[in-house]
Amino acid sequence: QKEVEQNSGPLSVPEGAIASLNCTYSDRGSQSFFWYRQYSGKSPELIMSIYSNGDKEDGRFTAQLNKASQYVSLLIRDSQPSDSATYLCAVNRAGGYNKLIFGAGTRLAVHP
Amino acid sequence: GAGVSQSPSNKVTEKGKDVELRCDPISGHTALYWYRQSLGQGLEFLIYFQGNSAPDKSGLPSDRFSAERTGGSVSTLTIQRTQQEDSAVYLCASSLSGRRTEAFFGQGTRLTVV
Numbered sequence: 001q002k003e004v005e006q007n008s009g010p011l012s013v014p015e016g017a018i019a020s021l022n023c024t025y026s027d028r029g030s031q032s033f034f035w036y037r038q039y040s041g042k043s044p045e046l047i048m049s050i051y052s053n054g055d056k057e058d059g060r061f062t063a064q065l066n067k068a069s070q071y072v073s074l075l076i077r078d079s080q081p082s083d084s085a086t087y088l089c090a091v092n093r094a095g096g097y098n099k100l101i102f103g104a105g106t107r108l109a110v111h112p
Numbered sequence: 113g114a115g116v117s118q119s120p121s122n123k124v125t126e127k128g129k130d131v132e133l134r135c136d137p138i139s140g141h142t143a144l145y146w147y148r149q150s151l152g153q154g155l156e157f158l159i160y161f162q163g164n165s166a167p168d169k170s171g172l173p174s175d176r177f178s179a180e181r182t183g184g185s186v187s188t189l190t191i192q193r194t195q196q197e198d199s200a201v202y203l204c205a206s207s208l209s210g211r212r213t214e215a216f217f218g219q220g221t222r223l224t225v226v
Contacts, residue, residue, distance in 0.1 A: 032213050043203055043217040044155070088155070092213045098143070099168060100207065100215050104154040 001026055004091050006103035015112050019076040021087050023103055026070065029094030033065055033072045036088040038105065044088055048074060079110045114138075116218035118204050124224045125194055133189045133221045137206030144187050145205040145215060146179055155203070161187065163209060194225045 005024045013019045021035075032051055036044035050056045050063040050072065062075040072091070076083055089103040117136040125131050137144050146158040157171035161181045172178070176194075181187040191198055201222050205215040 034214050043220050046214050046216065049212075049214050090215070098162065098209055098213050099160050100145070100213055102147075102155050102157070 002103075003027060003093070003101045004089055004103035006087075006089050006106045008104060009107040010109050011106055012109045012111060013079050015079060015081060015110055017079050017110075019079045019083065019108055019110065021074040021076075021089075021106050021108065023072045023074075023089030023091075024070055025072070025089075025091040025101075027091065027094055027101075028067075028070060030091045031094065032092040033063070034090040034100070035061075035063060035072075035074045036090060036102075038086045038088060040085075076108075079108075081110050081112055084108055084110050116204055116206050116216055118202075118218035118221050120221060121219065122222045122224075124226060127196060127225055128193055130190065130192045131194055131223065133191075133202050133204075133223070135187045135189070135204030135206075135218060137185060137187070137204070138216060140208070141206035141216075142184065142209045143207045143213065143215070144181055145207075146187070146189050147203040147205070148200045149203060149220075150200045158189070158202075191223075194223075196225045199223055199225045 035048040038044040048063040050065045056063045060077045064073045086105040088105045093099045119134045142163045144161040147155040159179045160168040176192045179189045201220045203220045205217045207215040
């Protein structure tokens, strides 16, 4: 089992729809969770962080965390073609090392 | 500088040559990561430095790869006797320690072995 799992996609949604990206993790002691966006040919950029159970909203983005289910998700409302990218989930490994573990990413395609 | 800086941005080298890639992390960041990303693929973890702890080298693909972090700041990734399969983008990221471990990436070094 991979430490951080994501569906590779592609996830295809029409413009204006809600895109839902999901991530599961194996380390029950993890405390910090992040979503990165990577455009083709560019470096990953941090778009959301979440540390507590529940929802965290930032503009069109909402991160959701459920530690009991070891599940974190990212919702993108009113999806735009410019949101087309690969979305990477990252989770810190509990314990003294605090190392970030990345999922393989989900490719999102928003079509007009 | 404000962000993670990597140099060079692009490097073309001949098969069998050694290369050094440099990463300047964000000032004050104690954690530093190196990743490799081949075209169309995900991030491949290479090595992780955290403060004065022994680095996590579990992702280095062979003994041709090594990395150092001097003075807890600048890091150099060295690839000896480069092979064509080493061609990829090499990404560096840094973060604070503690709970807020969000990492910030440099722009990467695109390595092409011919």
